[in-house]
Amino acid sequence: MKQFSAFVKKEFHHIFRDTRTLFILLGMPIMQIIIFGFALTNEVKNSRIAVLDNSKDAATASLISELEASRYFDIEKNIYSYKDIERSFREGKIKMAVVFPQHFGEDLQHFNKAQVQLVADASDPNVANTLTNYATAVVMDYQKRITDDRQLPYAINTEMRMLYNPQLKGAYSFVPGVMAMVLMLVCTLMTAITVVREKEMGTMEILLASPIKPLKIIIAKAVPYLLLSVVNVASILLLSVFVLDVPINGSLPLLIVESILFTLTCLAFGLLISASTASQQTAMFISLTGMFLPTIMLSGFMFPIENMPLPLQWLSNVVPAKWYYLIVKDVMIKGVGFESIWKETLILAGMMFFLLTMAIKKFKIRLA
Amino acid sequence: MNKDKVITAEALTKRFGSFTAVNGISFDVHKGEIFGFLGANGAGKTTAMRMLSGLSMPTSGKATVAGYDVYKENEKIKQNIGYMSQKFSLYEDLTVKENIRFYAGIYGMTNQFIKEKTGFILQHLHMEKEGDKLVRSLPLGWKQKLAFSVAIFHDPQIVFLDEPTGGVDPVTRREFWNMIYQAAENGITVFVTTHYMDEAEYCHRVSIMVDGRIDALDTPKELKRTFNASSMDEVFLKLARKATRVAD
The missing domain is CATH 1.10.357 (Tetracycline Repressor; domain 2)
Incomplete structure (x- = not known):
């Protein structure tokens, strides 16, 4: 001893x-x-994005304000043509661009269908993926809200619960x-x-x-x-x-x-x-x-x-x-x-x- | 068994595969003797010494150290010997006192004993002021003297010194040998290997190994007479030239 x-x-x-x-x-x-x-950290916060709004109506306005309100995105600037998207990406100023086509609001109201394009910088695939997911979620959220008052024939609402690590x-x-x-x-x-x-x-x-x-x-x-x-x-x-x-x-x-x-x-x-x-x-x-x-x-x-x-x-x-x-x-x-x-x-x-x-x-x- | 003999070896042999490092060596070492163990590099000195100090098992032959059998009573042998290797053997990042305390501790010395003897040793080496200094900061000669004091701290019957004075200046070597003489006077048997032939002259008896065998064993005086040489250096050269084994 x-x-x-x-x-x-x-x-x-x-x-x-x-x-x-x-x-x-x-x-x-x-x-x-x-x-x-x-x-x-894999979480992406305050990513800078650009918005190209070719429609400029009530629907796009409220969607844009929702994107802006989320803590994931900062809208860097509004751009006015497709060419600007490419340039902004090259300058490294933005990580993603959201493009609303013409007549977005009208399409939504009359045909019950409208399209929005998400363009992401996939040179960093993880970030691109995360950002498009976040943006899709914001769009889905909005969609759910405007359909709430109307009765859809079929609807499956997925409800997720993250066990052990809710955040x-x-x-x-x-x-x-x-x-x-x-x-x-x-x-x-x-x-x-x-x-x-x-x-x-x-x-x-x-x-x-x-x-x-x-x-x-x-x-x-x-x-x-x-x-x-x-x-x-x-x-x-x-x-x-x-x-x-x-x-x-x-x-x-x-x-x-x-x-x-x-x-x-x-x-x-x-x-x-x-x-x-x-x-x-x-x-x-x-x-x-x-x-x-x-x-x-x-x-x-x-x-x-x-x-x-x-x-x-x-x-x-x-x-x-x-x-x-x-x-x-x-x-x-x-x-x-x-x-x-x-x-x-x-x-x-x-x-x-x-x-x-x-x-x-x-x-x-x-x-x- | 003769009580006066502290080391006996009979046809002691060590083989590594097909290579015979030590080839049937036989000799006795007496109590209080300074026994010089010479040989060129690769002659088998270190292997022989490792067998005697319990670091390595012999392949065949008989040997006792301090009256204990090298095959069966390994642990008892370790309790009764001190060992100082050719590589410097104190811890550089520990202080002088911490080194002494550690080595004394693993030999199971009591704290009281360690304390008293540490003071005595430091005084003897004129190193009272250096007790709390890191060993790293000491000159090599001091380190070697300290290492020797540590190796005989627990009063072993035998101390094995493997080229203890390598790289040390002549004055310090002289002082080192004074310490060896003193230890021998106190009854400690000294088993020492060296490459310095002037040191061989200081030994009571000298054995010279060539290619794993002991080719000569006698007092330095007798050896010089037998080989008709004026110095141990000449004796050594005459014998070592016969070697066929290539040194590593």
Whole structure:
């Protein structure tokens, strides 16, 4: 025990002495939450659009005022010919143009049918899509209002309810994603580096020639990073609850226990990397490509796994972050209990034991 | 078993696949002796030393260190030896005192003992003022002396030194060897590898390895006589030229 505490103390000395790294480790989750929360968002607000009104009647006037009233659009200017549309797009002044043909109001009244054209700048397909959807919704709204007094023979009104995330906030999906990413980085990368550094500096030989058991070395190396990770989970959760208004619907203790399980999985992977490599650069490279990229690409947090080709879908199953991401989403957003996530938990636990056994085996082989 | 022998090796061999790094070496080292372990790069010195210090399992042969068997009593051996490698072995980003406390801690020393002895060592090395400085900021010679003090902090029976004076200036080397003599006087057996032949002269007995075998083992004086040489340098060159193995 004395050996162990001396070792853990030493590890903390290393961490606290390197203030720059410590600052990155503790500041990174905060930075990421802020960047993802405020800068990177799929919601489009106050997009500048242009209106070409060839009809100029009561109907177009009220539609235009509704577009203007919505918080999604700012009407940049009115234009008077088709040629201007093209020019405005080229100048980059507008994202979308709304074109009313001649006799819009008359058509609507006499033929019960009128057309409006939406022209969007699809060089950014996501924004184009979102904007046309918003505009269509505004038009539909208007249509519904003017038909309300008349009786239609058939009408199906779809009524949507967005469960668990009624405002469709992006934060609901990226908070779990950021948690997975940060824990991965702190645990896998840092543990991999810290063990390999001892090898590079030659202190590992001294440690192995001393009476301390290799298993104790491994655990003592992991303890400080486990604690750092708990601090990071706490700061991410606090930020998301109090700054981003993402609720924790499920049990907090369950969320913390699952986070620790994931942390241990990452630690085990970091130890495995460090036992198999000889230099810090290699360790860093392997952690980044072996862990960080798959976490971003294949955990389902950036890109939906359902849309990927089958082989990639299979591959995503071996990425621990995918399971952790599912668990966090279920517990935090849906508020489910352990009975709904025991499968994911079991898979994660299995991965952890596998990686840990491999790491210890590898570590022992090195000694022989 | 002779109590006076702290290291015994009999036909000790280590193979890596088809390559025989250490080929059946036999020797004894006595208590309080300074035993020089010489050889060209790649002759097998480090491998032999790693087997004796419990870092690596022998392929065949027998050996005891501090009276314990290298195959079965690995842990006991580690408890009774100190080790200092050719790479510098203190933590650069820790202070002098933190390094001492850490290494003493993993040998299970009590806090009281560590405190007293730390003060004593710093005084002895004239480093009282440097106790709270980072090791990184110390000159190399000081680091090496400190590393040696740390390696024998827990009063081991034997200390293994793997090229301890590499890159150190002659004055500091001289001081370093004074520390080695002092340790030997206190009953610590010193097992040292070196490339400096003047250092070989300081040893009580010297063994010279060539291609995994021990080709000569005696006092420096006897060796010079046998090989009809005026210095250890000459002895070494005469033997090392016979090597067929290419150094790495």
